[in-house]
Amino acid sequence: MDSAGYSRFGRPPTAITSAKIVIAGGFGVGKTTLVGSVSEIEPLTTEAVMTAAGAGIDDSSKVPGKGTTTVAMDFGRITMAQDLVLYLFGTPGQTRFWFMWDELIRGAVGAVVLVDTRRVTDSFAPIDFFESRRLPYLVAVNCFDGAPRYAAEEVREALAIAPEVPLMLCDARQRESCKSVLITLVEHAIQSLRLEMARSTRGGSPVMR
Amino acid sequence: MEAGQDPRGALVRPYAVTRGRTEPQRDIALEAILLCTGRGQQEARFAGRDKHVIASICDGRAQSLAEIAAYTRLPLGVARVLVADMVAEGLLALHEVMGFEDADGRMEVLERVLSGLRRL
Ligand SMILES: Nc1nc2c(ncn2[C@@H]2O[C@H](COP(=O)(O)OP(=O)(O)O)[C@@H](O)[C@H]2O)c(=O)[nH]1
Ligand SMILES: [Mg+2]
Numbered sequence: 001m002d003s004a005g006y007s008r009f010g011r012p013p014t015a016i017t018s019a020k021i022v023i024a025g026g027f028g029v030g031k032t033t034l035v036g037s038v039s040e041i042e043p044l045t046t047e048a049v050m051t052a053a054g055a056g057i058d059d060s061s062k063v064p065g066k067g068t069t070t071v072a073m074d075f076g077r078i079t080m081a082q083d084l085v086l087y088l089f090g091t092p093g094q095t096r097f098w099f100m101w102d103e104l105i106r107g108a109v110g111a112v113v114l115v116d117t118r119r120v121t122d123s124f125a126p127i128d129f130f131e132s133r134r135l136p137y138l139v140a141v142n143c144f145d146g147a148p149r150y151a152a153e154e155v156r157e158a159l160a161i162a163p164e165v166p167l168m169l170c171d172a173r174q175r176e177s178c179k180s181v182l183i184t185l186v187e188h189a190i191q192s193l194r195l196e197m198a199r200s201t202r203g204g205s206p207v208m209r
Numbered sequence: 210m211e212a213g214q215d216p217r218g219a220l221v222r223p224y225a226v227t228r229g230r231t232e233p234q235r236d237i238a239l240e241a242i243l244l245c246t247g248r249g250q251q252e253a254r255f256a257g258r259d260k261h262v263i264a265s266i267c268d269g270r271a272q273s274l275a276e277i278a279a280y281t282r283l284p285l286g287v288a289r290v291l292v293a294d295m296v297a298e299g300l301l302a303l304h305e306v307m308g309f310e311d312a313d314g315r316m317e318v319l320e321r322v323l324s325g326l327r328r329l
Binding site: 015016017018019020038044045046047048049070073075077078079080081084085086087089103104106107109179182183186187189190193194196197200 | 238239240241242244271273275276278279280284285286288304305306307308309312315316318319320321322323325326327328329
């Protein structure tokens with residue numbers, strides 16, 4: 001890599017690694033709230049443009065104009081060390097926004113699917129997507145006031161998720177609650193990677209992502 | 210943030226900024242960190258308004274492509290084209306994201322992320 005003028009002060013360049021976690025779920029389920037609860041910056045927004053063809057993120061074969069849609073992503077940041085930054089990307093889970101999902105999950109630690117028990121079906125599409133891409137994910141039920149309370153097992157059954165997928169209740173407004181959601185996700189991602197590594201040393205096929 | 214006060218706001222015809230180019234010189238991840246180089250500090254002001262703004266956003270601060278797009282209010286694809294140019298021109302240094310090819314390297318980053326979250 002070009003290190004031209006990397007440092008006027010003669011310090012060696014430090015490599016800074018960044019990682020990301022995806023927060024998915026329907027509109028109003030609390031994605032931005034969750035991001036804001038743990039982010040060190042006010043959640044920011046960036047927009048990606050899709051052409052009518054929907055061929056890809058900011059589709060490179062056409063200049064945006066008529067027939068384009070944009071999808072807004074909210075994101076936050078946690079600087080973990082001088083050389084390590086974690087980003088949280090919140091994005092709507094509707095299938096019509098999937099043009100950017102492959103890019104969004106590429107290299108991601110994993111995903112949190114936020115669920116509102118009043119609109120459980122909103123979470124079907126992201127769950128299908130993460131399962132098909134074999135991205136580690138967990139389900140977090142955001143407990144809105146006045147929403148029906150179900151036992152975790154009832155939600156698990158309604159969503160038909162595998163027993164190894166963590167499922168937890170959370171309050172997206174509470175920092176500690178969001179922290180434990182993220183910690184559980186990363187533990188799950190580590191566990192999944194361990195299994196994957198064990199499988200591949202036994203000659204299994206590598207995971208496609 | 211000075212970039213946020215761009216009077217053109219979100220109304221700028223996006224790909225006019227890149228002179229119609231929509232294909233970045235290299236693929237840059239949303240979360241990839243960029244930092245202004247010494248050359249960027251010296252020369253970005255001659256590279257046009259948008260690149261100058263981007264260089265100052267990343268001057269002494271590690272900022273991701275997503276943050277650059279948000280602060281400049283450019284659509285992600287446009288910001289990516291400009292940033293890729295600036296990396297090629299030596300105005301910005303591009304850092305590595307957690308990959309998925311190398312399982313051991315990935316495990317190391319995951320462990321660090323986990324302990325970072327526990328410390329929050
Ligand atoms: N009662 C309650 N309200 C919440 C919770 N999480 C989010 N909200 C509210 O629900 C609304 C939508 O949240 P938002 O984060 O914008 O949803 P998004 O569309 O998924 O980003 C906001 O008014 C939040 O204040 C929660 O855990 N409990
Ligand atoms: Mg939101």
